[in-house]
Amino acid sequence: xxxxxxxxxxxxxxxMVLFVTGRCHRSCxxxxxxxxxxxxxxxxxxxxxxxxxxxxxxxxxxxxxxxxGVTGGEPLLVLDKVTEYCRRLKDxxxxxxxxxxxxxxxxxxxxxxxxxxxxxxxxxxxPRESWDTILDTDYIRSAKRAKEMGFDIGIEVPALPGLExxxxxxxxxxxxxxxxxxxxxxxAYQMRERGYELADELHNAIDGAKGWAEELCRxxxxxxxxxxxxxxxxxxxxxxxxxxxxxxxxxxxxxxxxIVYGILEPVQxxxxxxxxxxxxxxxxxxxEEHGDRIEMAWWFLEKYADELQGKKxxxxxxxxxxxxxxxxxx
Ligand code: SF4
Numbered sequence: 001x002x003x004x005x006x007x008x009x010x011x012x013x014x015x016m017v018l019f020v021t022g023r024c025h026r027s028c029x030x031x032x033x034x035x036x037x038x039x040x041x042x043x044x045x046x047x048x049x050x051x052x053x054x055x056x057x058x059x060x061x062x063x064x065x066x067x068x069g070v071t072g073g074e075p076l077l078v079l080d081k082v083t084e085y086c087r088r089l090k091d092x093x094x095x096x097x098x099x100x101x102x103x104x105x106x107x108x109x110x111x112x113x114x115x116x117x118x119x120x121x122x123x124x125x126x127p128r129e130s131w132d133t134i135l136d137t138d139y140i141r142s143a144k145r146a147k148e149m150g151f152d153i154g155i156e157v158p159a160l161p162g163l164e165x166x167x168x169x170x171x172x173x174x175x176x177x178x179x180x181x182x183x184x185x186x187x188a189y190q191m192r193e194r195g196y197e198l199a200d201e202l203h204n205a206i207d208g209a210k211g212w213a214e215e216l217c218r219x220x221x222x223x224x225x226x227x228x229x230x231x232x233x234x235x236x237x238x239x240x241x242x243x244x245x246x247x248x249x250x251x252x253x254x255x256x257x258x259i260v261y262g263i264l265e266p267v268q269x270x271x272x273x274x275x276x277x278x279x280x281x282x283x284x285x286x287x288e289e290h291g292d293r294i295e296m297a298w299w300f301l302e303k304y305a306d307e308l309q310g311k312k313x314x315x316x317x318x319x320x321x322x323x324x325x326x327x328x329x330x
Contacts, residue, residue: 002221004154004175006069006100006121013237013257014066015098016059019044020081021073026104028127029190030158032182033073043081046238047322056085057092062320063241067098070119076105079114086118102156106138112146122146123156123177131165140172147172158182159209159224163216170221178213180227181206203228243319249285250297251319258316258325262301265293266310274308305330 009015022037031038043050045059060068068089075082082101089097100121107115107122126139134140143153154175155166163178170176182204183191191206199207205227216222239257251259266274271292278287278296281304287296298314305312312330317323 002175003223004121004152005098006067007223009067009098010234013234013241016063016065016068017046018068018070018085019072020070020075021078023077024072024074026127030181030187032184033186035186053085053088057088062245063238064245069100071102074104075101076103076107076111083114083118090118106142109145112149116149121152123154125156128160131162134166134169140169143172159213161212163213166216170219173221176222178224181209182227239319246320259319260298260316262296262298262314263293264301264308264310264312270309302330
């Protein structure tokens, strides 16, 4: 199987996701964009809203990114932003920082010239209605031209009935990725209208989607990207990279890439005594005072739970102040 360079890095969790616009010229019924992002021009680097472009570099640094996936909406609607951000990333991390671009357009020669040397890999998303005559579309014409100009090229589509119609396009591509069709808040109505159902209650995958991809998946250049894989492997590996760069000495990094630490909220009158107690038993970098609470290694809090008076709990969360996964009172 041929895995694109972008996919190799994605599997390692080493790819930053740069969402450049929620606007799009198309309105695919299966579009997975959330209502929060759809139609807006907010830029996100991973899950972080970007106010100034330098934040993109900070987010990429935080996860030691080896590449970036530029996505949307339709990135080519904001071509100036795409070229500016990609230039910044290449200038900062070097030309080896691999950048792939998703697009549902068929960029012309002029657009390709503008992203040449900045984008390494183009992932075309021809809409479902163009699959029957894929060889006669601008997508293939654009892909061929892009290939001649030195881009790696592929098609990236969701798993829908009729995928085998894309087989004639394979000789013109470096790879073809199929994303497992995902159920989301904005496409749920359309999914139900078509009689689709969730495969199980744990993931957003649609029952039967793998079957639609079976014939196409027999070909070497084709890669099936399951929604479970995205949720588990890619996210977990990315979290681990962020955790390794940002965890404090007393944060424990789990196999899932989350961090675990203890929090003590001492009663007001005992605050100083508690800080002294920690200071006598722990290295200075093994606990931190934050206003009314002290954060420390979870095992220390558990060990001295009887001596440390106040509200005590162990927190598991995504690294760098991310989402709280679990809070266990002691
Ligand atoms: S082209 Fe992509 S971003 Fe645009 S509507 Fe379709 S799925 Fe959504």
